Amino acid sequence: SYVLTQAPSVSVAPGQTATITCGGNNIGSKRVHWYQQKPGQAPVLVVYDDFDRPSGIPERFSGSNSGDTATLTISSVDTGDEADYYCQVWDSSRDHRVFGGGTKLTVL
Amino acid sequence: QVQLQESGPGLVKPSQTLSLTCTVSGGSISSGGYYWSWIRQPPGKGLEWIGYMYFSGSSNYSPSLRSRVIISIDTSKNQFSLKLDSVTAADTAVYYCARESAVGAVNAFDIWGQGTVVIVSS
Numbered sequence: 001s002y003v004l005t006q007a008p009s010v011s012v013a014p015g016q017t018a019t020i021t022c023g024g025n026n027i028g029s030k031r032v033h034w035y036q037q038k039p040g041q042a043p044v045l046v047v048y049d050d051f052d053r054p055s056g057i058p059e060r061f062s063g064s065n066s067g068d069t070a071t072l073t074i075s076s077v078d079t080g081d082e083a084d085y086y087c088q089v090w091d092s093s094r095d096h097r098v099f100g101g102g103t104k105l106t107v108l
Numbered sequence: 109q110v111q112l113q114e115s116g117p118g119l120v121k122p123s124q125t126l127s128l129t130c131t132v133s134g135g136s137i138s139s140g141g142y143y144w145s146w147i148r149q150p151p152g153k154g155l156e157w158i159g160y161m162y163f164s165g166s167s168n169y170s171p172s173l174r175s176r177v178i179i180s181i182d183t184s185k186n187q188f189s190l191k192l193d194s195v196t197a198a199d200t201a202v203y204y205c206a207r208e209s210a211v212g213a214v215n216a217f218d219i220w221g222q223g224t225v226v227i228v229s230s
Contacts, residue, residue: 001171031214035155042204042220043155049212086155090214095168097145097157097208097217 002091004100011106018074020103022087025068030089032070034063037084037102046085047072079107110135112205112221120199120228126192130205130221137186138163143208143215144188146179148201149223156201160208161188195228202226 005023012018022032032050035043046057050065060075074081087100116128130144137144146158159169161179169177173192181188192199203226207219 031212033214033216035217037155042223043217044220045211045216045218048216049214052212054211054218084154088155088217094171096170097160099147099155099157102154 001094001096002089002098004087004089004098006085006087006100006103008101009104009106011108012077013108014078015076018077018081018105020072020074020085020105022070022072022100023068024070024089027068027070027089028066030065030092032063032065033088034061034072035086035088036081037086038082043086074105077105077107081105082107110207110219112207112219114203114205114221114224116224116226118225118227120195120226121230122196122228123194126190126195126199126226126228128190128203128205128224128226130188130190132186132188132207136183137181137188138183141210144179144181145206145208145217146190147204147206147217147220148199149204150198150201158190158192197228200226200228 034047036046037043047063051063062073084102086102111133113131120126143160145160161167176193178191202223204223205221206217208215
């Protein structure tokens with residue numbers, strides 16, 4: 001089955017840019033979604049189809065996807081962005097949904 | 109505004125069957141284009157997709173759970189349900205129901221329930 005790999009944690013200072021990556025075999029050929037999950041809450045979709053944002057999600061959240069790596073970028077990070085972030089794809093060969101292991105973003 | 113709400117026992121004994129229901133409000137579960145899914149999250153761990161059901165009856169499950177899981181849909185009650193057989197402590201998790209829809213070129217989980225904690229213990 002298809003595997004997505006994320007670093008367990010990323011730390012960034014307030015006001016800086018956070019980069020969270022998601023690795024997968026030729027992931028650039030798939031559409032990647034990103035979810036934000038704050039403690040005790042359900043996940044929220046923040047980026048879909050590699051780089052599009054649902055309504056209500058700030059422009060500070062952006063994404064890209066090429067080769068074997070998809071990236072979620074959060075600019076001008078603040079403490080409110082502290083959360084776990086998960087990437088997710090559709091494995092079309094099996095019609096399965098696959099999540100990455102998640103990355104904990106800490107704003108120092 | 110569509111909302112999802114999970115319900116069911118918070119404690120299940122080992123070897124028994126875990127049963128949860130997700131009630132959909134603010135919209136019809138029979139509306140085409142939506143896939144109704146279950147996702148779980150063990151304590152301190154990441155998200156795991158369990159499976160989905162479409163209102164027409166088609167379904168698909170995670171290969172790791174396929175032998176033990178059934179997702180069903182009750183359009184008259186606007187609900188869908190999860191049954192997981194022969195549970196063990198490893199099935200202890202927060203269970204989420206979620207709607208998957210065509211927000212873009214590929215479906216994404218755009219609406220989630222708040223989650224319900226299920227503990228497997230004697």
